[in-house]
Amino acid sequence: MLCVMDGMAVPARPGQWRTIYLADGTALKAELVGDENFHFYRTAEGVQYVYNPDRGYYVLRDAKTAPTRSMMSLKANAGTRGLHRHNAPTQPNTLYSGKKKGLIILVNFADTVFAAGHDQALYNRIANEENFKYGDFCGSVHDYFKAQSNGAFDLTFDVVGPVTLSSSQALYGGNNSRGSDMCPGEMVEEACEAVEDMVDFSEYDWNADGEVEQVFVLFAGQSEADGGAKSCIWPHKWDLESALGYPLMIDNMVINTYACSNELKGTGALNGIGVICHEFTHCLGLPDFYDTSKPSVNYAMGNYDLMAAGAYNQGSYMPPCYTAYEKMACGWLTPIELKNDTTVEKMAANHEHGPAYILYNEGNRDEYYLLENRQKKGWDAAIPGQGLLVTHVDYDATKWNKNSVNQDKNHLRCAIVPADGKLGWDYRSMANDLFPYAGNDSLNRYSLPAATLFNDNADGTKYLLGGLSSIKRNPDGTVSFKFKAGRLPDNTTGVVFYESFGKCAGTGGNDNQWDTVSGFKGTFAADKTGWSCTQTMYGGHQCAKFGSSQHAGATLTSPSIMFMEDDTLTFQAAGVGKTTSTVDVYVGNTLLDVITLKPQQWSSYQFVIKDKGAKTLRFVMSSRMVLDDVKVVRKNTATAIRRLTISESGMEDGRIYSVMGQYMGTDESLLPPGMYIRNGKKFIKL
Structure with a gap:
């Protein structure tokens, strides 16, 4: 019979202090923190103790030997049944x-x-x-x-x-x-x-x-x-x-x-x-949305969420409303996607069944921001603050199923974007997490905090394309804000993606050295973030080697690229070793071709892409591959800044360009400091 518990649990109620005893009889006051799978007692000075049942007293917690979630081997059936709707549901569950x-x-x-x-x-x-x-x-x-x-x-x-x-x-x-x-x-x-x-x-x-x-x-x-x-x-x-x-x-x-x-x-x-x-x-x-691996360090969603610390709101008699994410996951809410410039007036609160809005990462729609109005009324009467709650979600099925959504403090996958820039775990600090706060009424790539992403957006950056401004909590408890849609760079012509692997400073490939014993051992370093491979990645001489001689079937995936129909993909590739090998080349889920690599010899490849939208390239290899100069080019290449002219109506178009000719949109307020060109004239944004 199996009699050991490793399931999903509620966190300890905050404020549970008791006297614990050490080996020498010393009595200490300490607070219980954590959950069923990982808990200890912590003194006011931050020293952590665990009970040793064999000795009958408390000992210092050893972080190196403390159980981790992976050691606990959560059973799949104790997970979340795969419940997730990252795209808003069209039908109720x-x-x-x-x-x-x-x-x-x-x-x-x-x-x-x-x-x-x-x-x-x-x-x-x-x-x-x-x-x-x-x-x-x-x-x-x-x-x-x-x-x-x-x-x-x-x-x-x-x-x-x-x-x-x-x-x-x-x-x-x-x-x-x-x-x-x-x-x-x-x-x-x-x-x-x-x-x-x-x-x-x-x-x-x-x-x-x-x-x-x-x-x-x-x-x-x-x-x-x-x-x-x-x-x-x-x-x-x-x-x-x-x-x-x-x-x-x-x-x-x-x-x-x-x-x-x-x-x-x-x-x-x-x-x-x-x-x-x-x-x-x-x-x-639904999983836990507090940090299940490092108790009390960061609740991520805090007292705004039943699945974090909110279960104890008002002595556990007033659990908070389901968040917009939780309502969406259960099929009880369909968030409104913001795509175009929008002014939202008098957004009703969550407890009044108000709407939620969603802003997607166009390069990876498993990542998004959710906007909801939370007010201290109804089931939300005991939440810490009032205003616009912004939640950043980066869904990963494995993390959800293993109940490890917010274990990585540097990559919280369902967490508040705090208006004060401080994601604390105590109730008082959480009161400052909702927008607006202390004059902070904006959220975009240039605000503090910024609208950052974990995955590349369609423009190659790790920021939301659009942004919020003029966030306001109205006297009647509604919320208003303005959404300014972002604009992708004006890549109607020219090179829209280029990976040179020029940062790879090893040997092999471009120096005509093909010995894999001494070569291709350098550190992999790409120009673009987001490259991944199911096996090893090494740097050659301004090129990169992927795959292993011991395991066939490695898959290399590129960062997300925003394609338009009839874009041209080119790259150079070579085989490693002395025998030929093959590579299945995909854009998204579309197979472009199965190419044959010549051993120790570069070959150039070119494909015209018929798909469009944000997609990745995939290279499925039968063996090892050396890759270089991956480029996507849009037809009718133009290398200079085109002259801006007066339209027939006599109005200038107001389009803003960088000094390198990249279209930057029309809203000067969203630009970082620097020199730009508008209506044919240079100007400086301070």
Whole structure:
């Protein structure tokens, strides 16, 4: 039986301080940070400690030996089911629309039971009652999901129990050597078997595939994430096949995906719905959007997002609205793409089902910016700030499925673009993250922060083409802004892409040296960023070698290039070794030709491209290849700045050119400082 937990979990509730003891008896105050898969205690001075169960005291955390997400081997089924809509959905997600029923099983342990009054009747209200009000509660789980989906997702629950399990909580929630719960799968298995005669599990199969969508276990007492002992269970979402080694089969239905959360907060008060909504959202297929590998360093989406720190807003009684990304992923929102110059007036807020806008990286449409209006009302009443929330998304299926979206602090894949330029994790600093802030009412390639990208845009830069200005929060809580569309360089003629590999300073190729033992060992250095190869890349003498003699089938991919019909592609290539080899040459998914490389001899190749749009070149090699001078040329080449003339109407056209003849658009405000030409005259932008 497998009894080790590595699933998706809620982060620790901020502010959970306790006294820990070291080997010499020293007592320290430290705060719990992290999640189920990676957590420790940190003192006010920033020193980190972990509990050593073999020694019975806390020791300094060793960063070199601490478990990483890759070591934890998250099972694919604990991931996100591939849920992603990077292009706005045109149809709602039928799985997450209409009337749907879930199951909540209330669970006592042999040594821990629900407090008086925390019974099935109360939890039925917490789960299902419309406009639910009780103590600090501001709504039910049903209310929350109905609001996020704008009424499209009518979710209710059968709430059963409590049932009492055979063992103490420590059996199910006790930690292993790295701090993870040992046997939560057994808790779920016992709970499901205990209610077998109370429910019809087929009612929780939403798509008639013979598998229950999820089972939710709500257990008595506290959780380790919120003030409980190390023997308490940490709320999480996982699957029984990974936890136990097998799924359950009840009523001829497969039961695999589950989630769980706790009855009480660390204070002993009744827990709110924030953690329930967080873990249930994992069951819908969405990952965590805090940094799951370096707890407390950077929450990325902070308290603006249920799937980050927002699960604890207002003591977990007021989880924030789904972000525009999350609504889009579930099929509840279709963002409006901004392509042309647009003035947006009185944009309604997220909690009022206002619109969202999307700005794509035209070189890679898996990367984009989302714009939404967030105001401190409705489910967003407890968010840190108000204004235009800008989220930068760079989707990668592997990162989403492994729940590692924001593990790299230098490449956060779903994170706020902070108006103050500081992406902190504490609540007070997050209040400054929305636009406008302290006079900062713009976001473009020249603003601070800038509208940067991780992947090349269609113009070859790592910036959005367009930009925002005049961002304003109106007295009525709406937001207004202006969008100025970017313009691609006027590459109607001339060389539109050129890679010389001139920065490669090794030996081989252009120096007529073809010995692969001593040559082609230099560092690969390209003029353009974005080249990638499934095998090795080395620098020759102002050329580059790709592929390996030991492995056939390497694929070389170029940066994104904006093609127009009838562009001409040229390059030089040669084989390595003493035998001929072949290369399949693609533009996008279109095969141009299968070329044969002569060994140790340059050949020139030329193709007329019939595709258009932002595409990459791909070279699929049977063996190794040396490549040089990759060029895309547009017909009717012009090398000089054309004379600007007065039109028949007597108006000058206002087009701006660099001194090298590159068209730069017509908006002087978007230009960096330098010398330019407009209407035939030079001018200097300061």
